[in-house]
Amino acid sequence: MMTLIRLIPTIAFSLLTLALSAQGIRFFEGKWSEALAKAKAEERLIFADAYASWCGPCKRMAATVFTDAQVGEFFNANFINVKYDMEKPENAEFARQYPVSAYPTLMILDASGKVVQKHVGGLTAEGLIAFAQKALGTASLSQDVEKEYEAGNRDPQLVLRYIRGLNRANKPSLKVTNDYLNTNKNYNDPITRQIILEGTVEADSRVFDLLIAHRAAIAVQEGTQKVDERIHFACKNTVKKAIEFRDARLLEEAKAKMKTNLPTQAEEFAFDADMRYFAATKDAKNYLKSAQAYQKKLVRNDAARLHQLVNNMITLFPKDADVLNQAEKWAKIAAENGGLGEYYLTLADIHRRKGDKTNARAAAEKALKAPGTQDNLVLKGRVEMFLKSLEE
Numbered sequence: 001m002m003t004l005i006r007l008i009p010t011i012a013f014s015l016l017t018l019a020l021s022a023q024g025i026r027f028f029e030g031k032w033s034e035a036l037a038k039a040k041a042e043e044r045l046i047f048a049d050a051y052a053s054w055c056g057p058c059k060r061m062a063a064t065v066f067t068d069a070q071v072g073e074f075f076n077a078n079f080i081n082v083k084y085d086m087e088k089p090e091n092a093e094f095a096r097q098y099p100v101s102a103y104p105t106l107m108i109l110d111a112s113g114k115v116v117q118k119h120v121g122g123l124t125a126e127g128l129i130a131f132a133q134k135a136l137g138t139a140s141l142s143q144d145v146e147k148e149y150e151a152g153n154r155d156p157q158l159v160l161r162y163i164r165g166l167n168r169a170n171k172p173s174l175k176v177t178n179d180y181l182n183t184n185k186n187y188n189d190p191i192t193r194q195i196i197l198e199g200t201v202e203a204d205s206r207v208f209d210l211l212i213a214h215r216a217a218i219a220v221q222e223g224t225q226k227v228d229e230r231i232h233f234a235c236k237n238t239v240k241k242a243i244e245f246r247d248a249r250l251l252e253e254a255k256a257k258m259k260t261n262l263p264t265q266a267e268e269f270a271f272d273a274d275m276r277y278f279a280a281t282k283d284a285k286n287y288l289k290s291a292q293a294y295q296k297k298l299v300r301n302d303a304a305r306l307h308q309l310v311n312n313m314i315t316l317f318p319k320d321a322d323v324l325n326q327a328e329k330w331a332k333i334a335a336e337n338g339g340l341g342e343y344y345l346t347l348a349d350i351h352r353r354k355g356d357k358t359n360a361r362a363a364a365e366k367a368l369k370a371p372g373t374q375d376n377l378v379l380k381g382r383v384e385m386f387l388k389s390l391e392e
Contacts, residue, residue: 101120156180156195181206307343348367
């Protein structure tokens with residue numbers, strides 16, 4: 001958090017980025033009144049980032065959190081996203097309605113402009129998603145809509161709103177979608193097409209097959225990007241189901257449907273799916289094999305991606321000798337290529353895990369001397385604490 005008097009701000013884990021959402025959060029460019037109108041028309045909540053240009057945590061979130069693939073995928077699917085520099089005259093309308101005392105202030109609002117949830121201070125990618133999920137769970141599913149549906153109302157618009165609300169509240173919606181489509185087979189109807197799109201939540205489903213069968217028409221109506229994102233979303237959910245039920249056949253089905261329907265995204269999706277599955281099943285051998293293939297084909301020696309992969313590996317399998325040996329090699333490449341203190345500290349940590357205090361100290365000292373470490377009080381403190389721990 002950074003207060004208006006500019007106080008100095010005092011291992012997020014994320015899996016692989018996916019190219020489909022590599023752009024991160026897409027922020028709506030327009031007036032606040034237009035954002036409200038869009039939220040009302042699309043029946044969505046609004047995510048608002050109230051920031052200042054001089055705010056350090058704001059800059060870090062803009063550079064590392066809002067650009068995160070999983071954050072982008074989640075927020076683009078569920079919110080109208082806006083960001084306002086609260087000190088600029090053109091944003092005075094928003095600043096008057098929602099005065100803040102510290103930056104960043106993150107808000108979830110409904111289409112009427114009512115604040116549903118608020119957080120003051122920076123968040124990690126994981127923390128931001130958790131913050132938003134809580135708001136979706138409490139605000140997305142209208143009790144009136146649910147009551148009407150349970151009472152037998154099957155008006156197409158109401159069914160669409162109900163499915164959308166269930167999805168955003170992270171509740172099962174597939175039965176509602178199937179029940180509607182079992183008796184409404186006019187796939188030229190615009191509302192039916194919307195229901196197919198919104199109701200596609202798993203790749204191993206009849207609704208997914210209907211989306212693919214009518215993909216061209218739905219893309220014309222709703223936009224190609226929305227359809228592509230839904231295909232990816234459904235395939236990812238089938239991977240989650242494969243993990244939940246330890247069903248490798250579902251894993252392969254998800255990868256196959258990505259390859260058929262989103263071929264340009266299929267390779268990275270497959271690597272990610274395999275690593276998620278082997279991580280969940282605690283299969284270190286196959287996880288490492290998949291990680292090595294991923295590094296060789298896509299990551300190569302890119303410092304940032306290599307460092308993220310290394311962090312994932314040591315988080316998931318902190319005591320596996322083969323994983324640590326490979327992580328050590330890649331961490332060294334990431335540190336030498338990237339030169340960041342964070343990268344050298346990760347290398348130092350791996351050396352220590354392997355019982356090599358000499359190289360751990362050498363890497364930590366490089367972290368302390370790396371560009372930017374002295375200006376980053378949090379990182380500097382972590383390195384100094386690490387060095388002190390080696391003396392114990």
